[in-house]
Amino acid sequence: MVLFSDAVETACGSATAASGPFYCPGDKKVYMDLRFFEELKTRFGAKGGDFAIAYVIAHEVGHHIQTITGTSGKMRQMQQGMSQTEANKLSVCLELQADFYAGVWAHYNKQYLEEGDIDEALSAAHAVGDDAIQSKMQGHVQPDTFTHGTSEQRKYWFKLGFSTGDVSQGDTFAKYGYSLR
Numbered sequence: 001m002v003l004f005s006d007a008v009e010t011a012c013g014s015a016t017a018a019s020g021p022f023y024c025p026g027d028k029k030v031y032m033d034l035r036f037f038e039e040l041k042t043r044f045g046a047k048g049g050d051f052a053i054a055y056v057i058a059h060e061v062g063h064h065i066q067t068i069t070g071t072s073g074k075m076r077q078m079q080q081g082m083s084q085t086e087a088n089k090l091s092v093c094l095e096l097q098a099d100f101y102a103g104v105w106a107h108y109n110k111q112y113l114e115e116g117d118i119d120e121a122l123s124a125a126h127a128v129g130d131d132a133i134q135s136k137m138q139g140h141v142q143p144d145t146f147t148h149g150t151s152e153q154r155k156y157w158f159k160l161g162f163s164t165g166d167v168s169q170g171d172t173f174a175k176y177g178y179s180l181r
């Protein structure tokens, strides 16, 4: 994991704090500008707290798992030749699965959780839902352009991972009518 402020060079190109936390498959690193978490509270109304940060890191590590298991690669292949709207739907599946993996991680770390931690994660997941962000930024929502899922979906998949701890229940693609080959 690389913590940065302002700007950073990665195998996926250069990034600024405005890009938010992300995972770069090219160098298999998670990049985080910690000021993002201030924004999450001040601009997007999340509760904040240490477990909000833990959720975001776990989500990004979820993308690392998807890279290792080949899920990300298969998804990108399927996206070739798709309309943008369809490709976005697959991207939503990938993002929701990363939320699910974050929940599974939390499940196996229950012994470290404090009162209110799961609420912090859910509040962050709510704040970064596409519908929440779009209605804040542009005053209306365009579901065709969603790439990460709605607030409800993001909370749903985190909670499912947390309650089951069962990786096999995280096939978000199948759930929304796709099959990755």
Ligand SMILES: [Zn+2]
Pocket: 059, 060, 063, 095, 098
């Ligand atoms: Zn993501």
